[in-house]
Amino acid sequence: MFDYNGSFQSAVAVLKREHRYRVFVDLERKVGQFPHALWNSPTGKRDVVVWCSNDYLGMGQHPKLIDAMCAAARTMGTGAGGTRNISGTNRALVELEAELADLHSKEAALVFTSGYVSNHTGIATIAKLLPDCLILSDALNHNSMIEGVRAADCSKQIWRHNDLKHLEELLCRAAAGRPKLIVFESVYSMDGDVAPLEAICDLAERHGAMTYLDEVHAVGMYGRRGGGIAERDGVMARIDVIEGTLAKAFGTLGGYIAGRSAIVDAVRSHAPGFIFTTALPPSIAAAATASIAHLKTSGAERAAQRAAVAATKAALREAGLPVLDTETHIVPVMVGDPAKCKQASDLLLDRHGIYIQPINYPTVPRGTERLRITPTPAHDVRLVRQLADAMVSVWHDLGIALGRYHQPGDQRAQTVAAGG
Amino acid sequence: MFDYNGSFQSAVAVLKREHRYRVFVDLERKVGQFPHALWNSPTGKRDVVVWCSNDYLGMGQHPKLIDAMCAAARTMGTGAGGTRNISGTNRALVELEAELADLHSKEAALVFTSGYVSNHTGIATIAKLLPDCLILSDALNHNSMIEGVRAADCSKQIWRHNDLKHLEELLCRAAAGRPKLIVFESVYSMDGDVAPLEAICDLAERHGAMTYLDEVHAVGMYGRRGGGIAERDGVMARIDVIEGTLAKAFGTLGGYIAGRSAIVDAVRSHAPGFIFTTALPPSIAAAATASIAHLKTSGAERAAQRAAVAATKAALREAGLPVLDTETHIVPVMVGDPAKCKQASDLLLDRHGIYIQPINYPTVPRGTERLRITPTPAHDVRLVRQLADAMVSVWHDLGIALGRYHQPGDQRAQTVAAGG
Numbered sequence: 001m002f003d004y005n006g007s008f009q010s011a012v013a014v015l016k017r018e019h020r021y022r023v024f025v026d027l028e029r030k031v032g033q034f035p036h037a038l039w040n041s042p043t044g045k046r047d048v049v050v051w052c053s054n055d056y057l058g059m060g061q062h063p064k065l066i067d068a069m070c071a072a073a074r075t076m077g078t079g080a081g082g083t084r085n086i087s088g089t090n091r092a093l094v095e096l097e098a099e100l101a102d103l104h105s106k107e108a109a110l111v112f113t114s115g116y117v118s119n120h121t122g123i124a125t126i127a128k129l130l131p132d133c134l135i136l137s138d139a140l141n142h143n144s145m146i147e148g149v150r151a152a153d154c155s156k157q158i159w160r161h162n163d164l165k166h167l168e169e170l171l172c173r174a175a176a177g178r179p180k181l182i183v184f185e186s187v188y189s190m191d192g193d194v195a196p197l198e199a200i201c202d203l204a205e206r207h208g209a210m211t212y213l214d215e216v217h218a219v220g221m222y223g224r225r226g227g228g229i230a231e232r233d234g235v236m237a238r239i240d241v242i243e244g245t246l247a248k249a250f251g252t253l254g255g256y257i258a259g260r261s262a263i264v265d266a267v268r269s270h271a272p273g274f275i276f277t278t279a280l281p282p283s284i285a286a287a288a289t290a291s292i293a294h295l296k297t298s299g300a301e302r303a304a305q306r307a308a309v310a311a312t313k314a315a316l317r318e319a320g321l322p323v324l325d326t327e328t329h330i331v332p333v334m335v336g337d338p339a340k341c342k343q344a345s346d347l348l349l350d351r352h353g354i355y356i357q358p359i360n361y362p363t364v365p366r367g368t369e370r371l372r373i374t375p376t377p378a379h380d381v382r383l384v385r386q387l388a389d390a391m392v393s394v395w396h397d398l399g400i401a402l403g404r405y406h407q408p409g410d411q412r413a414q415t416v417a418a419g420g
Numbered sequence: 421m422f423d424y425n426g427s428f429q430s431a432v433a434v435l436k437r438e439h440r441y442r443v444f445v446d447l448e449r450k451v452g453q454f455p456h457a458l459w460n461s462p463t464g465k466r467d468v469v470v471w472c473s474n475d476y477l478g479m480g481q482h483p484k485l486i487d488a489m490c491a492a493a494r495t496m497g498t499g500a501g502g503t504r505n506i507s508g509t510n511r512a513l514v515e516l517e518a519e520l521a522d523l524h525s526k527e528a529a530l531v532f533t534s535g536y537v538s539n540h541t542g543i544a545t546i547a548k549l550l551p552d553c554l555i556l557s558d559a560l561n562h563n564s565m566i567e568g569v570r571a572a573d574c575s576k577q578i579w580r581h582n583d584l585k586h587l588e589e590l591l592c593r594a595a596a597g598r599p600k601l602i603v604f605e606s607v608y609s610m611d612g613d614v615a616p617l618e619a620i621c622d623l624a625e626r627h628g629a630m631t632y633l634d635e636v637h638a639v640g641m642y643g644r645r646g647g648g649i650a651e652r653d654g655v656m657a658r659i660d661v662i663e664g665t666l667a668k669a670f671g672t673l674g675g676y677i678a679g680r681s682a683i684v685d686a687v688r689s690h691a692p693g694f695i696f697t698t699a700l701p702p703s704i705a706a707a708a709t710a711s712i713a714h715l716k717t718s719g720a721e722r723a724a725q726r727a728a729v730a731a732t733k734a735a736l737r738e739a740g741l742p743v744l745d746t747e748t749h750i751v752p753v754m755v756g757d758p759a760k761c762k763q764a765s766d767l768l769l770d771r772h773g774i775y776i777q778p779i780n781y782p783t784v785p786r787g788t789e790r791l792r793i794t795p796t797p798a799h800d801v802r803l804v805r806q807l808a809d810a811m812v813s814v815w816h817d818l819g820i821a822l823g824r825y826h827q828p829g830d831q832r833a834q835t836v837a838a839g840g
Contacts, residue, residue, distance in 0.1 A: 001628035002598065004550065015689055078707045085444060144692075251497070
């Protein structure tokens, strides 16, 4: 008889050997005190400062969101009670979809239980509805997009990350009348770099391709109303499908797509990951709507985030830490070794009360292991100073090289999947 | 240039022609008044009685859940702020997983953003970790399991629904030492029938197969502590992986698996649909834990549900409506025609203020279209009477045959996917 338990144990043992075994940090956030949180460590509760949250603007502790969530729970209950089609469509969700369509100036929007699901089932469904579709996918796309492309079960081509020439070559090679779907992100989560949206739109229009843009690391944070990089760059109307999340800058849970009614209705009617799953609870939807509405008119959070990001980059660079250059709110500090990356993270947590999760393969390519820092409006100058000092001390303790980071040539293009 | 919009429009037009186009009913539940809800109809707000909710026990409006949700939101915020690995593991989620492991008397449990995702990524990951795995899948498994089997990308065989002889045949044909994964449900959602769990466990043990059981339509409702049919039948310890949902009887959102630590750790470490997605917010986790804890000790909701189900079945049968025989809380009333099924649902809503979504292909096989009724503890005798009268009146108006339903031979086995 087959040894099932042995199989599962050895699958985990491999990860341990390669320093890729993930140990979750059990956190208790305290509303009003974020980025401070309680860490339920093996030896008891300890205060830590979280420096790697994707609650990028700290909206998860905003009174408007908390009030909206509680009010909805008290009036409409804690669950949706069904799929969207079978009793699960609730008022709060309908309002959220209207808010999202407005945010992206699109005819319609559709909410999913997560950004992961929206990419997975969204990309697969769109591609399947187009006869003989060719998908053109950026090499550094997130795992949810890769899985969506895979599930589409059509032909695909991978273009080198943000390489317009390569994308153009592939577009030129495809037949003119063939449906083509270009899938890409605006802000890439691990390197914090930004896609040339306008040039991609130019290429798409010239070659009759459809565009599907993942803005999960941008919505709420870029553009006048938080519509993302596409809003910032003035190309929102030229993107066919904008995909976003409610679980990062918007501080709640869920994902969505926005686009023309015909597209959204087709996905709504055909996507298994949308049809066969329980709808988001009204409490989550109401909190998300409050967040989006707030960030449409308030620029204060975006300005404070930009200031904290600039201060952090400056302090770390000045301290001689190998910061990867980015134009976004994502600040990767490179280590380049999985064991040291994990040790650095452990030391920061144990000795300095600073929580930054190590990012190892397969989330980033081997040799580019890093600490990924995301300063929020709540990270003040004192915390930035503390961070820089602690990191320098840890770098010394572990004998990791200080000094400017030199990006290896092609390595980034090997990334398997980002974000987990 | 390819006409994208035309493609999407015609994909939807097909559904309209076949009476399969889904129109969502925009509901506003009122805590304390469920199953009453406000329907935001095209002509304004109307009071309706919901008869098709999967909030099977009405826990979504239970004060304990609402209080737990609000307390967690007020203390820990509205979002998790990251994936489980990157700052998203929160105390409430850790407690929820301990509660779930205890519910099913398993070493460990793992929470996903939905039951759909737990099946999809759970089944695929488990099968991929077993060399040359053979999946044996029940013919009526839910779409999330079908997609999980597909994503596993290994050999699979479909056994006729609940047919032990067929399952045994397939097991006998497979090599003795080969890993085999039997995936099946306990309560099937559209017909409300129950799998012979004990006999399946016997077969699995005899043939050295692993068992993966979906209990989403059973947890909270069957077994002494709400552990599901496996608890009721005394076979919980013989099932390797129990998958469940927090979004039906438990009244919130999310899904999970429970099993031995080695299995759960392997899935935790390898499943893309778990790794690369934001964790559930503490508010959802806290409400779910409160619900499970309550239903572990309180049998009142289960007893009241059984009474409402018995009363509903009796009243509909007495009225001559074609009720499908079931031993569970799911009460299908057969129509057998997609257009009439939709019309019956529309008439019930418009004229009688009764909301029951039509269930058409592909959720059920063509020719077995139905109204699927799920009585909860909140559906009292008066509402049951009202329902029976309204349905008889609609059946007359539409000229649908009354009388006992005779199940067609093989047709159920053609089901493509259930539950949406």
